[in-house]
Amino acid sequence: xxxxxxxxxxxxxxxxxxxxxxxxxxxxxxxxxxxxxxxxxxxxxxxxxxxxxxxxxxxxxxxxxxxxxxxxxxxxxxxxxxxxxxxxxxxxxxxxxxxxxxxxxxxxxxxxxxxxxxxxxxxxxxxxxxxxxxxxxxxxxxxxxxxxxxxxxxxxxxxxxxxxxxxxxxxxxxxxxxxxxxxxxxxxxxxxxxxxxxxxxxxxxxxxxxxxxxxxxxxxxxxxxxxxxxxxxxxxxxxxxxxxxxxxxxxxxxxxxxxxxxxxxxxxxxxxxxxxxxxxxxxxxxxxxxxxxxxxxxxxxxxxxxxxxxxxxxxxxxxxxxxxxxxxxxxxxxxxxxxxxxxxxxxxxxxxxxxxxxxxxxxxxxxxxxxxxxxxxxxxxxxxxxxxxxxxxxxxxxxxxxxxxxxxxxxxxxxxxxxxxxxxxxxxxxxxxxxxxxxxxxxxxxxxxxxxxx
Amino acid sequence: xxxxxxxxxxxxxxxxxxxxxxxxxxxxxxxxxxxxxxxxxxxxxxxxxxxxxxxxxxxxxxxxxxxxxxxxxxxxxxxxxxxxxxxxxxxxxxxxxxxxxxxxxxxxxxxxxxxxxxxxxxxxxxxxxxxxxxxxxxxxxxxxxxxxxxxxxxxxxxxxxxxxxxxxxxxxxxxxxxxxxxxxxxxxxxxxxxxxxxxxxxxxxxxxxxxxxxxxxxxxxxxxxxxxxxxxxxxxxxxxxxxxxxxxxxxxxxxxxxxxxxxxx
Numbered sequence: 001x002x003x004x005x006x007x008x009x010x011x012x013x014x015x016x017x018x019x020x021x022x023x024x025x026x027x028x029x030x031x032x033x034x035x036x037x038x039x040x041x042x043x044x045x046x047x048x049x050x051x052x053x054x055x056x057x058x059x060x061x062x063x064x065x066x067x068x069x070x071x072x073x074x075x076x077x078x079x080x081x082x083x084x085x086x087x088x089x090x091x092x093x094x095x096x097x098x099x100x101x102x103x104x105x106x107x108x109x110x111x112x113x114x115x116x117x118x119x120x121x122x123x124x125x126x127x128x129x130x131x132x133x134x135x136x137x138x139x140x141x142x143x144x145x146x147x148x149x150x151x152x153x154x155x156x157x158x159x160x161x162x163x164x165x166x167x168x169x170x171x172x173x174x175x176x177x178x179x180x181x182x183x184x185x186x187x188x189x190x191x192x193x194x195x196x197x198x199x200x201x202x203x204x205x206x207x208x209x210x211x212x213x214x215x216x217x218x219x220x221x222x223x224x225x226x227x228x229x230x231x232x233x234x235x236x237x238x239x240x241x242x243x244x245x246x247x248x249x250x251x252x253x254x255x256x257x258x259x260x261x262x263x264x265x266x267x268x269x270x271x272x273x274x275x276x277x278x279x280x281x282x283x284x285x286x287x288x289x290x291x292x293x294x295x296x297x298x299x300x301x302x303x304x305x306x307x308x309x310x311x312x313x314x315x316x317x318x319x320x321x322x323x324x325x326x327x328x329x330x331x332x333x334x335x336x337x338x339x340x341x342x343x344x345x346x347x348x349x350x351x352x353x354x355x356x357x358x359x360x361x362x363x364x365x366x367x368x369x370x371x372x373x374x375x376x377x378x379x380x381x382x383x384x385x386x387x388x389x390x391x392x393x394x395x396x397x398x399x400x401x402x403x404x405x406x407x408x409x410x411x412x413x414x415x416x417x418x419x420x421x422x423x424x425x426x427x428x429x430x431x432x433x434x435x436x437x438x439x440x441x442x443x444x445x446x447x448x449x450x451x452x453x454x
Numbered sequence: 455x456x457x458x459x460x461x462x463x464x465x466x467x468x469x470x471x472x473x474x475x476x477x478x479x480x481x482x483x484x485x486x487x488x489x490x491x492x493x494x495x496x497x498x499x500x501x502x503x504x505x506x507x508x509x510x511x512x513x514x515x516x517x518x519x520x521x522x523x524x525x526x527x528x529x530x531x532x533x534x535x536x537x538x539x540x541x542x543x544x545x546x547x548x549x550x551x552x553x554x555x556x557x558x559x560x561x562x563x564x565x566x567x568x569x570x571x572x573x574x575x576x577x578x579x580x581x582x583x584x585x586x587x588x589x590x591x592x593x594x595x596x597x598x599x600x601x602x603x604x605x606x607x608x609x610x611x612x613x614x615x616x617x618x619x620x621x622x623x624x625x626x627x628x629x630x631x632x633x634x635x636x637x638x639x640x641x642x643x644x645x646x647x648x649x650x651x652x653x654x655x656x657x658x659x660x661x662x663x664x665x666x667x668x669x670x671x672x673x674x675x676x677x678x679x680x681x682x683x684x685x686x687x688x689x690x691x692x693x694x695x696x697x698x699x700x701x702x703x704x705x706x707x708x709x710x711x712x713x714x715x716x717x718x719x
Contacts (some may be wrong), residue, residue, distance in 0.1 A: 262525055332562035336625070338523060340575040340632055341552030350574070351564055 040103060060429055067427025070208035070223060071168040073134065077110040077135075077142060078156040103146075103197060104131070104453070107138050107161065110263050118198045118452070123189050132186045133194070133203075135162035136218070137224040163203060164419040165223040167194055171205055174419060210361050211427060216388045222420030227415070227428050229388035233403035234372060236392070240307020241314055241371050246364055248311075249318030257326045260350050277316035284313045285377030295380060301382040301402035311370040316368040318360075325359020326352060360449040361406035365443040369436050373406040384408040406432050471496040471666040472517060473638060475533035479512055479521065486512050486677065488690040489531075494636075499658060499667045501681035501698065503714065508687040510670045514638050516635075517668065518554035519547040544637055552579050555634035559641040561621035563613035563628070568605050571613040571624055574595060575632035591631055598628035600657050619650020626657060637661060640670040643676065646681070655680050674714055678702050686710045 010259055019025070024032070083102055108127040111134065115122065124130070138161040146153060148242040166186045169175035171194070180186055197203040214226025260266045277345050288309035292298045329352045337347035353360075378384050383405055392398035404412065410428035472494040492499050495580075502510035512521070519540060533540050540550050550639070552575075563571050572592045575581075582588035593617040595611040601623040613624050624643060629637060638694045643651040650676070653655035656678045659665055671677050677684050678698060685695040686707075694701060694710045705711045 015573040304463065330562075332558060332560055334523075335520070335556075335558055335576075336564060336628075338520065339518070339551060339556035339558065340578075340629060341548050341550075341555075342574075342578055343548045346578055350578075355565065 016134050033118070044307075060433070063423065064426030064428075064430040066172050067211055067424045067430075068208060069172075069205045069209065071163045071203060072160045072206050073163050073173050073203050074160050075109070075110050075114050076156050076160065076200065077107055079142075079146060079380065080106060081154045081155045084153050085150075086145060090153065092147065092150060094152055095147060095153075098143070100143055103139035103143050107134060107142060114202060115193065115197070118196075118200050120193065120200075122196075126191060132190050133163055133167055135164050135223045136164055137219050147367055160206075162223045165221070165418065166442045167203065168205075171195055171198070171203075172423070174423070184270050184331045211424070212431060215390065216404070218387070218389075219416050219418065219421075222416075222418045224289075225421070226404060226423055227409055227431055229391055230404040230406050230409035231390060231431075232398060233306070233383070233388060233408075234405045236303035236398045236403070237307040237310060237405055238368055238372060240304060241310045241365075241368060243274075244307070244311040245314045245318050245367065249315050249364070249367075250322055250360060251305070251324035253266045253319045254324060254348060254353070257323045258352070259344065271440040273316050273319050276319055280376070281313050282376040282380065283373050284309050285380035286310065288377060288382045299400050299402065301386045301404075302400050303383075303403050303405070304379050304399040306365060306378055306383050306405060307399075310374060313374065313377065318369060321363025321366070322360045323365065325356040328359065329355045344418075354450075358450040361446045361450065362443045365439050365446070367437045372435060372439070373407055373432060375405075376407045377412055378405055381444055384411055387412075406435070469496055470494070471535065472536045473532075473537075474513075474516075474576035475532045475534075477513070477516065477529065477533060479509070479627060480528045481514060483525040485689055489515070490692045492685060492695055493587060494666060494668060494693060496635075496666045497662055497664070498683055499662050499669060499681040500683045500686050501677035502668065502670045502686065503672075503677045503685060503713075506672075509690045510685075510687045511640050513687065513692075514640055514668060514670050517638055518551050518556055520556065522544075522547055546569055552632050553634055554636040554638060555629035555632060555639045557622070557629050557640065557642050559619070559623050560645055561625050563616070563621050563624050565612060565614050567610045568596075568613045568616070568624060569609040570598075572627050572631045575628060579632055581632065593625040595631035596624075598630055598657075598660070599623045599625060600653060600660075603716070617650070619646050619653060622650065623657065624715075626654070626661075632663070635665060637665045637667045638668065641670050641672060644672060651676070653657075674702070686713065688713070 035074050083106060084098055085091075085095055105127055108130040111130040112125075112127050115124075115130075116332060138159075140355065141161060142159060145157070145159070158271035164186065166175050166183070167190075168179070170191055175186075177188055177191060179189070180191070194203060210224070210226045210228075212226065213228035213231075214224070215229045216226065217224035227319075256266060288305060292305045292308050293300055299309075333351050333355065334347050336353045338344070342350065375384065383403065386402050387402050388404040388409065392403065406428065410425050410432065413428060470493045472492075474490055474492045474494075477487055477490045478485065479676040490513060502514060504510045516529050516533060516689040517535075517540075530542060535550075537640055538545070539573070566573065566574075569592055572595050573588055576588060576591050585647070593602065593606075596605060601620055604620060605611075613621065616624060621699060626637075626642070641652050642658075646654065655676065658667055658669065662682075667692045669677075670679065678707065681698045683696065686693045686701065686705075686709075689710050694705060694707045696706075701710060702714060705714065
């Protein structure tokens with residue numbers, strides 16, 4: 001009995017103090033506190049990041065969503081044959097001779113007729129008084145319609161026409177009665193009329209497809225400007241970047257990673273590629289200006305040149321990500337292939353490359369996304385400041401004719417004096433972000449699809 | 455000391471397949487293999503044993519020039535297979551490796567289907583004239599690797615989905631599908647459990663009918679069980695080479711004796 005109790009471990013055993021596991025000692029407390037503090041810092045950092053993201057997104061959305069809506073006026077315009085086709089022969093050449101100046105009075109009178117039909121009280125009683133309500137693009141829109149449908153002359157056709165940018169701004173609260181006091185383009189009587197026309201359904205804000213797909217307009221016609229042409233410019237640039245940088249980048253990385261001997265030269269190349277990835281993009285811009293435009297005499301402002309410059313900029317990104325994904329393929333796969341007598345090239349192309357594919361594609365798409373949003377190099381090759389008002393005419397023209405690009409167009413809008421363009425710049429940012437988001441989603445989907453376990 | 459299974463060795467059919475003369479291997483400045491001379495017989499299992507880092511795997515990899523893939527590795531001396539020096543400038547290592555197959559320590563099936571794993575070698579070497587030919591090669595190889603019954607119903611399933619032991623037998627099937635003459639095995643069972651190990655060992659004994667098998671192993675019991683000839687490496691030297699029975703029961707070199715009795719290594 002006593003023997004047994006002597007062997008029981010107890011707090012009073014000589015030389016050994018009992019430590020309960022349920023009580024934390026000083027060291028443990030300190031360590032736990034340190035860990036808790038670190039977690040707190042981490043959460044705070046993520047929280048700060050999220051706050052900034054929310055601020056950014058809400059700023060973009062609140063400023064930019066308005067650009068997708070535009071104020072339109074819906075009126076019936078009598079296409080008077082006496083004005084539009086004096087000879088009455090419906091000869092298309094004769095019709096084309098009538099310029100937009102011939103159309104403007106028709107539209108203004110139609111607008112006035114609408115106002116009088118509604119019985120609205122207004123001091124504006126002349127057709128010309130309506131000019132301030134309508135966009136300068138309205139006559140061109142009606143003229144294009146008449147030229148396309150000459151048989152409609154003599155009929156009365158309903159048109160949905162753009163209002164002037166200030167009317168649009170008034171409905172969007174950008175233009176106020178105070179702000180127009182010294183504005184000679186529009187006065188308070190016009191705004192009174194707008195106030196009366198909105199409940200009548202003549203003037204209304206509607207979704208504006210032309211903002212996404214339309215061409216840019218001159219500085220005085222903010223209501224007409226769209227991103228479509230510069231979107232095509234970006235598309236052609238991205239085609240050039242993809243076609244050049246993917247094969248060159250992947251070939252270079254495969255050679256460097258799998259075939260090249262490891263010596264001082266390849267080390268030097270490696271260091272330089274990493275450095276190139278960090279070179280400011282405007283450096284590539286001035287290189288492009290010197291080499292592609294001044295030396296090779298390629299056309300200025302052309303998407304081809306933009307694409308070449310962006311290719312130079314994207315290549316290091318693609319090479320670095322491709323090499324990283326090649327490196328991540330386990331060596332045992334290469335051994336396995338070589339061990340049964342595959343050549344080096346067979347082992348790379350049959351086994352290593354398919355496994356590295358998701359990484360390569362992700363890197364490429366992210367490189368493209370980076371290039372898509374790049375503005376600085378485009379400054380130097382003349383793609384910023386070019387007013388992209390014409391759609392390219394076919395493939396060759398798409399690559400070679402002067403154009404703008406999405407970020408360049410946004411920059412251009414942000415720089416213009418008319419506050420109506422400010423909203424469009426934010427709207428352009430939304431479209432650009434949608435593109436980037438789409439590309440990232442594609443990258444994720446590709447990665448998921450090609451990913452294989454080993 | 456060890457139970458040596460009673461193996462019937464028919465000495466008349468064995469003749470020398472691989473001859474190594476004064477082989478030196480350097481990794482940069484490190485002299486990894488020092489003047490090794492060895493004759494490896496055909497249709498025999500030869501085991502390389504020795505403590506970690508003694509150079510047995512390095513030496514094995516010189517036999518099919520897998521060391522070529524390591525930049526700093528340099529091989530001197532002569533290794534002849536069927537009387538031809540495999541380090542001759544005219545020898546293409548790709549052709550050599552088709553003749554000298556290899557199975558690695560860690561099972562490394564391709565992330566492809568079981569069928570494609572085995573068919574890959576015959577495909578790149580053009581060993582089959584038709585699809586039926588290829589099917590036959592795949593089936594025979596899987597049968598010889600004693601895995602056919604387990605995978606015949608799921609040849610299109612990924613090879614990476616098999617268990618470790620099955621994966622290793624798949625790798626063996628893949629290696630023998632190209633009809634090599636020599637099969638090198640670098641610790642083929644080190645990642646396997648005892649049951650899978652015994653399956654692979656039975657298989658190795660079978661393969662001896664057709665190939666010259668060289669196996670590197672950490673396990674002396676395994677060397678005793680599967681091999682007829684054993685080479686003991688220590689610090690880059692080939693200390694002793696002879697019949698497995700002799701090495702394990704009556705070693706001549708004191709280092710061999712210390713190693714197999716567990717005093718070094």
